[in-house]
Amino acid sequence: MPNEYQLMKDGALCQDEWIYADEEVGLSDAPSIISLSRLKAEADVLRARNAKLGVQLLADGNGKTKLGEDVQELEPYLDMLSLVSIAFPTYRNGRGFSAARVLREQFNFDGELRASGEVLHDQWAMMRRCGITAFELAPSVSLETFSDAMGELTDAYQPAADDQRGALWQRHK
Amino acid sequence: MYRYDEFDHQLVGERVKQFRGQVERRVSGELTEDAFKPLRLMNGVYLQLHAYMLRVAIPYGTLSSKQMRMQAHIARKYDRGYGHFTTRQNIQFNWPALDKIPDLLEELATVEMHAIQTSGNCIRNVTSDQYAAAIDGEIEDPRIISEIIRQWSTFHPEFTYLPRKFKIAVTGHDNDRAAIKLHDIGIVIKQNELGDVGYEIHVGGGQGRTPFIAKKMADFVPKAQLLAYLEAVMRVYNMLGRRDNSYKARIKIMVHETGEVEMRRLIEAEFAKIDASQMLAVPQAEIDRISAYFASPEFENLPATSATLDAAQAQDADFARWVRANVVAHKQHGYGIVNISLKPIGGVPGDATDVQMEAVADLAERYSFDEIRVTHEQNLVLPHIRLDVLKTVYDALNAHELATANLGLISDTIACPGLDYCNLANARSIPLAQEISERFADLDQQYDIGELKIKISGCINACGHHHVGHIGILGVDKKGTEFYQISLGGSADENASIGTITGRAFTEETIVDAIETVVTTYTDMRQTDERFIDTYRRVGLDPFKERLYAE
Amino acid sequence: MAQHSSKGARFQAVTANRLSDGEVVYLSPDNQWAETFAAADIADGPEAGDALMARALPADFELHVLEPYLFEVLQDGTQYKPASVREIIRAAGPTVRLDLGKQADAKRES
Numbered sequence: 036m037p038n039e040y041q042l043m044k045d046g047a048l049c050q051d052e053w054i055y056a057d058e059e060v061g062l063s064d065a066p067s068i069i070s071l072s073r074l075k076a077e078a079d080v081l082r083a084r085n086a087k088l089g090v091q092l093l094a095d096g097n098g099k100t101k102l103g104e105d106v107q108e109l110e111p112y113l114d115m116l117s118l119v120s121i122a123f124p125t126y127r128n129g130r131g132f133s134a135a136r137v138l139r140e141q142f143n144f145d146g147e148l149r150a151s152g153e154v155l156h157d158q159w160a161m162m163r164r165c166g167i168t169a170f171e172l173a174p175s176v177s178l179e180t181f182s183d184a185m186g187e188l189t190d191a192y193q194p195a196a197d198d199q200r201g202a203l204w205q206r207h208k
Numbered sequence: 209m210y211r212y213d214e215f216d217h218q219l220v221g222e223r224v225k226q227f228r229g230q231v232e233r234r235v236s237g238e239l240t241e242d243a244f245k246p247l248r249l250m251n252g253v254y255l256q257l258h259a260y261m262l263r264v265a266i267p268y269g270t271l272s273s274k275q276m277r278m279q280a281h282i283a284r285k286y287d288r289g290y291g292h293f294t295t296r297q298n299i300q301f302n303w304p305a306l307d308k309i310p311d312l313l314e315e316l317a318t319v320e321m322h323a324i325q326t327s328g329n330c331i332r333n334v335t336s337d338q339y340a341a342a343i344d345g346e347i348e349d350p351r352i353i354s355e356i357i358r359q360w361s362t363f364h365p366e367f368t369y370l371p372r373k374f375k376i377a378v379t380g381h382d383n384d385r386a387a388i389k390l391h392d393i394g395i396v397i398k399q400n401e402l403g404d405v406g407y408e409i410h411v412g413g414g415q416g417r418t419p420f421i422a423k424k425m426a427d428f429v430p431k432a433q434l435l436a437y438l439e440a441v442m443r444v445y446n447m448l449g450r451r452d453n454s455y456k457a458r459i460k461i462m463v464h465e466t467g468e469v470e471m472r473r474l475i476e477a478e479f480a481k482i483d484a485s486q487m488l489a490v491p492q493a494e495i496d497r498i499s500a501y502f503a504s505p506e507f508e509n510l511p512a513t514s515a516t517l518d519a520a521q522a523q524d525a526d527f528a529r530w531v532r533a534n535v536v537a538h539k540q541h542g543y544g545i546v547n548i549s550l551k552p553i554g555g556v557p558g559d560a561t562d563v564q565m566e567a568v569a570d571l572a573e574r575y576s577f578d579e580i581r582v583t584h585e586q587n588l589v590l591p592h593i594r595l596d597v598l599k600t601v602y603d604a605l606n607a608h609e610l611a612t613a614n615l616g617l618i619s620d621t622i623a624c625p626g627l628d629y630c631n632l633a634n635a636r637s638i639p640l641a642q643e644i645s646e647r648f649a650d651l652d653q654q655y656d657i658g659e660l661k662i663k664i665s666g667c668i669n670a671c672g673h674h675h676v677g678h679i680g681i682l683g684v685d686k687k688g689t690e691f692y693q694i695s696l697g698g699s700a701d702e703n704a705s706i707g708t709i710t711g712r713a714f715t716e717e718t719i720v721d722a723i724e725t726v727v728t729t730y731t732d733m734r735q736t737d738e739r740f741i742d743t744y745r746r747v748g749l750d751p752f753k754e755r756l757y758a759e
Numbered sequence: 760m761a762q763h764s765s766k767g768a769r770f771q772a773v774t775a776n777r778l779s780d781g782e783v784v785y786l787s788p789d790n791q792w793a794e795t796f797a798a799a800d801i802a803d804g805p806e807a808g809d810a811l812m813a814r815a816l817p818a819d820f821e822l823h824v825l826e827p828y829l830f831e832v833l834q835d836g837t838q839y840k841p842a843s844v845r846e847i848i849r850a851a852g853p854t855v856r857l858d859l860g861k862q863a864d865a866k867r868e869s
Contacts, residue, residue, distance in 0.1 A: 129369025164365035202215040260781035305780035628853040
């Protein structure tokens with residue numbers, strides 16, 4: 036279960052309609068976020084469930100490299116999902132930035148894509164450029180701080196998952 | 209050379225402002241050091257032994273007189289009157305105060321320079337051939353795609369928190385002066401049978417604790433697909449590179465552990481997806497715009513030889529020696545490529561005072577179409593000097609101790625800052641470079657020995673590139689005492705090789721004698737026209753080992 | 760950071776770098792961060808070492824210094840000096856530029 040957070044979604048602080056469901060307990064009708072392993076195990080049953088479903092991509096993995104879950108594994112289930120929560124284990128671990136772009140640009144996922152875990156002030160703008168639209172922030176963060184951080188770098192050199200084309204292209208629009 | 213447009217100015221300006229805010233939040237306590245550290249690293253600010261260190265980016269080692277003068281100004285105003293040119297074509301300052309760095313960066317921005325991404329787990333400065341646009345036989349000026357790659361990689365939102373640092377180098381010539389095979393990505397500009405220009409891509413080279421020569425991943429990536437290919441490599445690395453152990457997190461380890469074939473498959477698969485979108489095909493108009501900045505200077509029509517030069521050489525033996533060693537043939541008749549040695553006998557390799565920087569700036573402005581290059585061997589270059597004025601340039605350089613005639617010779621040593629400056633070091637490297645230089649001070653003797661690249665690192669991180677020295681020296685710490693391990697036969701060029709350790713390490717007292725033994729072994733065994741590296745490749749390690757450890 | 764273990768050391772001192780300008784500093788007996796090794800508080804024995812280190816880490820230490828650590832010190836008659844080459848260099852300045860660093864400040868003041 037994630038730590039206490041406030042949800043920043045589409046540029047505004049809001050109540051989170053989603054819950055992180057307990058692995059052992061049957062799902063209610065509330066929009067529920069489950070683990071990838073549960074999704075795989077119960078996919079057939081979950082398809083029949085008439086409520087919003089989300090998944091959290093875990094960052095801590097097993098094995099030598101501890102890479103965590105791979106975004107590619109979500110592909111068969113995207114039609115069932117309205118939300119993907121990407122867990123950032125430490126701010127140093129930037130795998131989630133790639134996962135976000137793959138979801139948006141290759142899988143054309145258009146549901147809610149949120150960052151959870153250790154998410155630093157100075158990463159928000161880059162996360163948004165990668166297609167992340169919701170952030171689980173520490174309770175102390177103000178909307179003003181968030182908006183300021185988002186506005187720090189206005190242009191970009193390269194395209195990503197947002198609508199910035201990038202200077203190399205925009206110079207010749 | 210490239211000139212910023214409003215995009216570039218705005219992005220650099222915003223970054224300076226952003227960093228100023230980050231420094232303020234650190235000083236006020238709002239940011240912990242743990243959270244601040246990656247931010248300051250991404251702005252090139254290290255903490256070293258005695259003070260902070262700031263690394264300023266010199267994209268592909270090219271700068272103008274105005275930019276060089278700003279380095280002199282920074283050295284005076286914010287530092288102790290000198291700077292250090294590095295093995296990645298950048299410049300480092302060893303004594304800036306953190307609370308003054310935002311002001312320093314603001315001043316740098318006025319001459320279109322910055323310290324962005326010169327540290328941290330992101331894509332670093334793209335390095336290239338110091339003789340670009342001056343040497344004969346170049347397929348294309350490698351700085352054009354170096355500039356495109358620089359822009360694409362700057363503030364790249366996906367690749368700012370990589371498993372480790374990432375270094376890219378580009379060469380446009382058969383003689384690789386950019387050491388591309390020792391980089392995370394190395395690019396060789398190629399031309400196919402149809403005359404199209406494309407890129408041969410090597411991945412997974414690097415030195416440090418575990419040196420590797422890069423593996424060729426693509427024979428010929430067409431121009432329009434270069435960035436898509438690079439993005440594919442970066443994404444594969446970002447997603448699958450190890451993050452459990454920072455000593456195993458470079459892409460060279462991933463290539464080694466994954467295997468060449470599987471690595472290529474992963475890259476090709478991702479490349480196909482990215483390329484399909486065509487989002488990264490740079491418009492020809494933009495390529496043309498950037499290329500125009502690297503157009504050839506307006507060379508004069510001159511004869512191939514210069515009577516003025518010939519006469520001056522006849523009159524001044526020191527000058528003749530310097531021309532022979534430091535001036536390289538230029539593609540344009542009547543011109544020469546001047547190498548400025550920052551390795552005076554007994555000096556600190558790669559350091560330059562503010563006065564020296566100003567002198568070089570003046571010469572560049574007057575005589576070299578306002579261009580200076582930095583080499584990864586810690587020297588400088590004036591790329592386009594008329595042979596007629598070589599003597600004038602030499603006299604000016606000589607007046608500032610910048611005319612040591614030792615390019616590529618034994619006293620042209622690469623040395624990392626070592627334990628005199630660096631937090632990571634186990635041993636000092638600069639004093640050893642000085643002692644070797646003094647032992648072989650006689651320039652005629654040096655010239656007779658010929659090309660011999662000694663590279664010294666003060667710790668296993670190999671910033672002195674010792675793995676690819678003809679003679680490599682690694683400083684180690686044994687129970688608090690500095691020892692020096694010798695390796696032989698390394699090379700950073702198109703015939704890249706990692707050196708082999710000779711055996712037991714030497715003490716501070718015996719290391720210089722040991723180097724002399726290696727040199728004598730070579731001169732005893734060499735055949736006509738054999739450089740040290742040629743003789744080593746013919747006879748192998750054993751003859752050197754025998755002499756070094758003979759009792 | 761290169762390892763500078765002071766395991767098994769009898770005498771120890773605490774050093775850090777000042778936040779504002781990166782200057783090498785040493786914790787003094789009155790809990791100030793002093794610029795010279797001569798002013799450093801010397802701890803005798805491992806318990807004293809731990810106590811010294813604890814004094815270097817009040818809640819707000821990050822406002823003043825970076826990464827304080829203990830290092831071994833040797834007794835030299837009535838004086839003390841750092842045990843490792845690294846700390847000797849840190850206390851004085853680069854060996855290849857005697858005109859820079861604390862060694863130069865000392866010369867200027869004398």
